[in-house]
Amino acid sequence: NAGVMQNPRHLVRRRGQEARLRCSPMKGHSHVYWYRQLPEEGLKFMVYLQKENIIDESGMPKERFSAEFPKEGPSILRIQQVVRGDSAAYFCASSPASGIYNEQFFGPGTRLTVL
Amino acid sequence: AQTVTQSQPEMSVQEAETVTLSCTYDTSESDYYLFWYKQPPSRQMILVIRQEAYKQQNATENRFSVNFQKAAKSFSLKISDSQLGDAAMYFCAYRIFQGAQKLVFGQGTRLTINP
Numbered sequence: 001n002a003g004v005m006q007n008p009r010h011l012v013r014r015r016g017q018e019a020r021l022r023c024s025p026m027k028g029h030s031h032v033y034w035y036r037q038l039p040e041e042g043l044k045f046m047v048y049l050q051k052e053n054i055i056d057e058s059g060m061p062k063e064r065f066s067a068e069f070p071k072e073g074p075s076i077l078r079i080q081q082v083v084r085g086d087s088a089a090y091f092c093a094s095s096p097a098s099g100i101y102n103e104q105f106f107g108p109g110t111r112l113t114v115l
Numbered sequence: 116a117q118t119v120t121q122s123q124p125e126m127s128v129q130e131a132e133t134v135t136l137s138c139t140y141d142t143s144e145s146d147y148y149l150f151w152y153k154q155p156p157s158r159q160m161i162l163v164i165r166q167e168a169y170k171q172q173n174a175t176e177n178r179f180s181v182n183f184q185k186a187a188k189s190f191s192l193k194i195s196d197s198q199l200g201d202a203a204m205y206f207c208a209y210r211i212f213q214g215a216q217k218l219v220f221g222q223g224t225r226l227t228i229n230p
Contacts, residue, residue, distance in 0.1 A: 033217065042119075042206050042220035043160070056217060089158060095216065104218060106160035 002027065004094050004107035005074075012113045019079040019086070021110045025094030032075040033104060034067060037089040049075060082114045117142045119209050121221035128197045129229050135182075136192045136224050138207030146212035149183065149190045154204040154223070163205070166190065168212070194226075202228045 005024040013019050025032050030051050035043040048056040049069035060067065064082075069075040079086055089111045093104035119140045128134035140149070151163040166174045166183050173181050178198075182191045194201055207221040 031216065035218075035220075042121075042222045043218070045217040045219070048216055059217070091160060093160075093218075102216075103162060103165075104216070109158050111158075 004029075004092055004105050006090075006092050006107035006110050008110060009108060010111050010113070012115065013082045014115050015083055016081050019082050019112055021077040021079075021090050021092075021112070023075040023077070023092030023094075023107060025075070025092075026105055029094035029096050029105070031095045031097065031102075032069050033093045033095075034075075034077050035091045035093065037091060037109070039088070043091060046077070079112075082112075084114045087112055087114045117144070117209055117211070117219050119207050119219050119221040121205075121207055121224050123224045124222070125225045125227070127227040127229055128194075130197055130199060132197055133193060133195045134197055134226065136194075136205050136207075136226065138190045138192070138221055140188050140190065140207070140209050140219075140221075142188070142209065142211075144211050148210045148212065149181075150208040150210070150218070151179070151181070151190075151192045152206045152208060152220075153201075154206060155202070160206075164192070197228050199228050199230060202226060 007022050032049045034046040037043045045059040047060045047067045064080045066078045089109045091109045092107045095102040095104045147168045149166045153161045153163050164176045164179050178195045180193045204223045206223045208218045210218050
């Protein structure tokens, strides 16, 4: 059973460009979470999605950032008009379902560098 | 809002010795989960151990154990017989029992193992 897949692993963008980060959850997982890790900091929650629905986007910046998890295909985190402050590692995690307990399994992360 | 605090940015220990990493948290919830994650240089997030707040017994996983003090809102990680492979960033994390699934992370403690 393959783990959580993220691609690309490294992404370089110039200021003003768009960044698209992809996350394929583990087989059977229908819940996806995105976290951002700035240099020398802990992970910060951004958004929680279920198939075709955004459940909690309380950590998502109000502008330039969006996320989706379509019925078919990976979850996408999209950053428009990137700025240097967007440089960070972006982690995706997936879980099987909400309930009493479910572990979030993390992908390897995408390291975004904005020049 | 829930917060997690790790007051030790860096710790070091001699190989084969024991080290304890500290974590405190703030919440008004009575039921929740607490976790310790390890992040080696590869940046992969690895779950080390979890604790359910309703359980009085401290969790143990091989050389890793926790000291969970609910009243004090303290959740420390003890690593016994430290090994070179234990060198990593360690993050304490919190999640409420039900509902929103997001993890709240501390700032991390960098653990160095001295041979």
